[in-house]
């Protein structure tokens with residue numbers, strides 16, 4: 001039988017499914033709709049889909065931006081019923097079934113909200129300038145510039161005899177002991193000790209201090225206690241200072257105050273928390289729901305919201321209890337991918353009239369495990385009741401990440417970069433790129 005190819009473009013005589021957010025969940029959802037007789041419109045404020053778990057490697061110069069991101073237009077090039085719109089969604093009107101951009105309004109018949117999370121400074125938004133987070137490529141590039149600049153500043157201060165400045169330049173504080181904080185602190189230490197030390201002739205940058213702090217009693221609180229202890233042990237053997245039960249009370253360009261202790265540092269990085277996109281709060285409020293924990297939206301077992309069968313929230317933004325564990329489905333890539341596929345298939349079935357029996361199979365989360373890298377060639381892993389740490393865990397981590405990168409180009413780029421970094425202790429992207437305005441201002445300041 002020859003299957004008819006869906007027509008391309010936004011056609012007026014078929015329903016429009018809008019997917020807000022082209023991350024893990026949004027892309028998977030739109031792909032699952034590839035055969036639907038619908039206009040599948042993917043809206044994102046960035047022109048690319050990003051593999052966030054590897055952002056820390058962009059921030060520490062191991063991978064280039066394009067190894068972990070792919071243009072949405074490329075991803076959907078061959079999906080004939082799809083349209084990609086580069087737009088920042090400012091408002092969603094549920095009753096009018098419209099999205100509002102800065103320059104216009106767009107109507108939908110089905111909405112899938114997959115807009116993910118934003119950095120959360122827990123009411124201290126003024127800390128953001130001194131302690132950037134790492135949720136997108138722009139932020140990771142900024143963090144990379146800050147890290148590399150700190151080493152440059154240290155060498156300059158040393159050469160100029162400003163010895164009191166050197167220690168603050170060579171002290172890096174990472175706030176938040178989840179996967180991002182653990183991976184980033186190990187990678188900064190590795191950058192200093194293994195990769196760039198040889199290029200600094202005046203100064204011994206291998207004496208760099210990396211302090212990882214967390215308010216809780218263990219690192220990687222989402223993983224097993226075995227993995228938490230192993231991660232801490234490996235990081236400490238590497239020279240990272242781990243401070244637990246430590247609350248940050250102030251962040252300034254000079255450093256942090258944490259549990260009463262003042263630490264002078266030119267580079268503070270925020271990995272302490274995230275909160276839902278403001279679009280989630282808008283949707284929840286319009287549907288009379290109170291926002292769920294972390295700025296998310298409570299969804300029904302089929303990922304629809306309240307009594308709106310044509311509104312779905314997926315990925316990090318969806319709050320849904322896993323009946324198997326009694327805990328919320330975690331905000332991880334696996335959850336977003338699985339929800340995206342489920343939501344896309346459900347809409348496709350509905351549009352084809354195949355779900356008229358009214359019987360709904362609830363979304364089921366399949367937990368495939370958690371892992372995090374800890375310095376060079378080492379990782380911790382919890383999967384299927386197993387707890388691994390060390391090189392074997394890192395190998396599994398590397399294979400899984402390669403498999404989940406979005407396309408063959410990204411996979412080859414990652415394999416090449418990791419092999420190069422592993423063998424030659426060299427990163428592929430150790431460039432400081434500052435926005436032109438900052439660069440010009442700094443030039444005129446120093447003139």
Ligand SMILES: Cc1cc2nc3c(=O)[nH]c(=O)nc-3n(C[C@H](O)[C@H](O)[C@H](O)COP(=O)(O)OP(=O)(O)OC[C@H]3O[C@@H](n4cnc5c(N)ncnc54)[C@H](O)[C@@H]3O)c2cc1C
Pocket residue numbers: 020021022023024025026043044045046048049050051052053054055056087088089090114115116117134135179180277279314315316317331332333334336371372
């Ligand atoms: C640094 C970091 C490390 C991580 N490490 C891991 C890990 O090791 N393992 C793991 O499983 N998970 C990890 N995660 C979590 C994982 O990346 C998320 O669970 C996953 O990305 C969620 O997918 P999503 O589709 O819900 O949202 P996202 O992937 O965040 O996608 C949201 C999309 O929505 C777009 N968007 C947001 N607001 C708007 C708007 N107003 N208008 C238009 N577009 C908008 C964004 O540009 C983005 O493309 C990590 C996350 C981060 C930030």
